[in-house]
């Protein structure tokens with residue numbers, strides 16, 4: 034085989050208290066897609082950040098085209114033909130796509146930026162690799178998938194031969210993922226090499242030529258998709274066997290817990306986001322709302338949890354009307370909420386785990402009496418929950434921001450389930466988590482159901498919906514367009530209704546016939 | 552209620568040192584640059600700083616003077632710090648302070664003849680209440696329509712100051728030429744501390760200082776051990792998560808800004824009761840604004856506010872001696888104060904310098 038474009042030899046990187054990379058070696062050949070697979074915190078970003086000049090290795094060396102280089106800065110990496118799209122995009126929001134792409138490498142004419150030339154070059158690149166994008170759109174107004182394209186184009190504009198994508202699919206819809214994959218394939222067909230970082234197994238199986246698996250800062254294995262399967266990859270990544278489809282007893286539906294009737298909710302722009310939705314959830318049942326993001330699920334959740342005032346309709350919990358209640362009243366009546374965005378809504382990142390564990394219950398005994406905290410109790414409860422929910426942390430006094438995403442989510446779950454609610458509203462409870470953590474979260478949600486709680490699950494992941502739900506409600510453009518029993522619908526069928534297949538017709542029929550929600 | 556100690560004493564001390572590093576380095580940097588400025592201007596810092604130190608801590612009287620000047624800054628520093636903890640910038644402590652002073656100057660006369668302890672308690676409560684009331688309208692505007700408190704509390708400062716100006720030149724004016732209120736009867740004043748602590752000699756420091764320290768300790772406890780303080784901190788750090796956790800952001804905002812206003816009101820009360828014994832419209836040397844610097848230097852920690860207020864008090868008390876003995880204009884002290892604020896605000900810079908020195912230290916060690 035020809036000599037690799039990039040070779041990392043024994044790279045080691047230490048952070049205070051963490052060995053983030055332990056003598057990691059990896060090589061990348063031209064025209065190759067290498068998937069870098071590992072749980073959150075395995076050290077994937079650290080490794081590529083060293084290659085991109087953002088971090089300096091403590092030990093080891095990096096060879097580009099067989100020559101040892103000391104990559105000092107991203108600028109230097111770019112000069113060496115290495116481009117990278119970060120987990121968090123680095124675009125200038127108020128500028129247009131073209132401006133962003135040429136920023137730092139502007140074609141100039143008489144000292145001024147030559148915009149026609151810039152636009153032309155963006156057009157050319159974008160048609161060459163099937164990266165369709167409007168060069169004059171302002172970045173702020175673009176969907177995430179489009180912003181990612183702009184990032185990729187930016188790297189290509191700088192003549193990257195190697196493209197590093199750090200968890201590129203974390204923010205994409207399934208459709209956008211498919212488009213990204215075809216872009217990546219056309220890039221390698223043209224001779225580029227791609228490092229594709231992910232913790233999602235099915236992505237590795239479908240895109241990678243070669244898989245390098247990392248765990249706890251070290252490379253634990255290397256293989257080809259053809260030589261393994263998802264279970265094999267999962268075992269390598271987590272270090273033990275992983276259950277994919279959870280074993281589920283049939284649900285025993287008890288009393289109705291949540292009853293939503295003809296509910297309408299407005300969004301920030303005062304447009305109707307939820308349009309007359311009715312459904313109920315009974316004790317011991319998981320009802321999943323499946324839908325593509327932005328079809329009213331977020332507003333529905335906010336209405337049920339008291340964060341947003343409905344415009345019309347009613348919400349009742351165990352027969353008690355909570356339509357216009359506050360979030361505090363919702364919590365106190367028995368609604369627990371695992372919010373979609375745990376950093377924004379789920380946790381106070383600068384609070385320690387004890388303080389986060391009581392958020393929402395902090396006014397109640399035994400945590401506080403007459404407004405004064407009893408830290409002995411709080412610390413004991415926190416320790417117990419940390420143990421019960423297997424939160425990996427040195428102590429309950431660590432700030433939440435110091436934990437990995439999976440452990441942060443466990444803190445939120447521990448708090449919301451520890452409260453012993455009647456209804457659990459879980460919005461995207463496994464977003465951004467790795468398989469080990471997903472397995473844990475799923476088993477906890479099922480345990481809640483089996484102990485007679487009502488669960489309303491909101492998820493974009495069909496896999497999750499299919500494996501957990503007893504009933505599936507498909508939401509499209511603010512309406513529930515279909516209802517399925519567990520196992521009744523295939524992924525394709527769900528996807529069809531989620532994307533409005535038959536939805537438009539259905540909506541018309543609803544208007545004309547007055548028949549609402551199946 | 553007691554917090555079980557898990558961290559070892561060593562860890563706790565290390566944590567404390569890390570917390571202290573930025574303020575201490577900022578003060579040292581400011582002094583260093585202040586020295587350079589003195590040198591350039593032809594003064595000798597090696598004479599000036601010892602003179603200042605002598606003026607601030609050289610004896611009982613000097614220490615007393617330092618604490619006297621620290622007292623109003625402690626209250627306004629606490630006021631601003633509490634606001635910051637809840638994510639609010641109460642830039643209008645000065646106005647709340649004026650209203651607090653006004654209430655004391657009026658109530659002190661009304662309560663003439665009643666026992667001193669009773670008067671002290673009543674006047675403190677009334678000043679806190681009116682300070683809170685003066686912050687209430689901006690708080691309400693913030694909570695209901697989102698009007699920014701920096702604008703509204705500042706506006707209320709103007710309103711408050713002009714109301715006081717009008718009252719002391721008109722309705723509440725004492726007989727005579729000077730625009731000021733009548734002198735308070737002794738039973739409506741705060742006793743001086745040299746009656747309690749002989750070593751403070753004949754300095755003017757009064758009971759207000761002790762009250763300030765107690766209030767700071769109380770506030771520290773409130774922030775750490777009560778649901779009231781917890782909700783304020785939660786809203787200050789992450790209003791969305793607070794809302795999700797059932798905390799009402801508007802009502803927490805209102806409570807926090809009113810508490811901040813009450814603390815600033817106390818600054819006015821203690822100045823009137825302990826220093827001037829009456830109200831005139833120059834009775835505050837911008838304490839409300841210096842309080843912002845005190846809070847910044849203290850990193851919004853109530854106990855830190857005690858230390859920061861004493862430092863600012865010392866700078867101000869020592870400035871006179873420095874001018875007398877080293878002929879350095881007192882304005883140099885303002886420069887040093889401004890530099891301290893600059894460095895604390897530019898915490899990143901201080902951190903960078905700390906990081907560098909530490910790295911250098913490690914390299915030398917290895």
Ligand SMILES: Nc1ncnc2c1ncn2[C@@H]1O[C@H](COP(=O)(O)OP(=O)(O)O)[C@@H](O)[C@H]1O
Pocket residue numbers: 048049051052053071072073074075076077078079080
């Ligand atoms: N800048 C940093 N400072 C301290 N620790 C870090 C830093 N960056 C990463 N880490 C730690 O290094 C480990 C590897 O992190 P990372 O490379 O981001 O993992 P991955 O990208 O695989 O999720 C984690 O334990 C993380 O907490």
Ligand SMILES: [Mg+2]
Pocket residue numbers: 074077078079120199200
């Ligand atoms: Mg990463």
